[in-house]
Amino acid sequence: MRTLASYIPEFLADQARQGHDSANTQRAYAQDLNAFVDHTRTLLEREPAVADFTRNRVRRHLGDHFGSLSPRSLTRRISALHSFARFLAGLGLLDAAPILRVKNLTLPRLLPHPLPVEEVFGLLDAPDALSPDGLRDRAILEVLYGAGLRRSEVVALDLPNVRTTDQGVILHVEHGKGKKQRMVPAGMPARRAIEAYLAVRGTFGKRQDPDALFLNHSGRRLSDRSLGNLLVRVRRACGLGEGTTCHSLRHSFATHMLDSGADIRMIQEMLGHESLSTTQIYTEVSLSHLMEVYDRTHPLA
Secondary structure, eight states: OOBSGGGHHHHHHHHHHHTOSOHHHHHHHHHHHHHHHHHHHHHHTSOOBGGGOOHHHHHHHHHHTTTTSOHHHHHHHHHHHHHHHHHHHHTTSSOOHHHHTSOOOOOOOOOOOOOOHHHHHHHHHOSOTTSHHHHHHHHHHHHHHHHOOOHHHHHTOBGGGEEEOSSEEEEEESSOGGGOOEEEEEEHHHHHHHHHHHTTGGGSOSSOOSSBSSBOTTSSBOOHHHHHHHHHHHHHHTTOOTTOOHHHHHHHHHHHHHHTTOOHHHHHHHHTOSSHHHHTHHHHHHHHHHHHHHHHHOTTO
């Protein structure tokens, strides 16, 4: 008889094939499902089977972990258990309906925090323009802010994905969220930064990845984690706080575009959002900023 844990790799592989979740979500789901199995194993004092995956056991697991998980982590865990139940139901191994009746939490909608324009410019100017590392880092920052790409999308860029134009560059994002592709423009600063980096790209490692745009010192594709560490180094050099991340540059791109009069549907297309409602959160950010300015400056505020 197969154990419940033995179906987790199959579930994750199925999710990856269908392009439902990013690599980060896949890792989080694996942790969540294994945590449920470990907790159930402790309670039963044996290896859980599929028949042990019940509504009551899910409720017991969530109750026992309610104080140790943040609301957001708890919400993700419930989503992971729901998805796993649907997968097992699709195999004809259980009735998912009772587990799906375990309701998820309703989290408050958090507004993104874009950076002021002057802070973004400070970040862009921080890398050393005389070193190969600095030229690569400047090109990455220009792509993050100039095109609003996700961190995972930046490291996945290949050399053929960059096409220069008279106005700047067009970036072909082949590995977007949900495996969706899109074309994203970036301006002349991004084009100049990428061209400057490409002139020294050959100095990164002796045996280089022939496809990857951005390389590490060994000549391999720059990793998602390394890109995050890059932002940490740059923000510390600028004296900025922990809220300055790759994703905050993406938020800044969208908010600054909207503030300058860009059409929200064009921003949706560039960000790769499937739903316009996801992009509309940036209108709330702009309105919030507008009210702050009003409260700070208007005599009757």
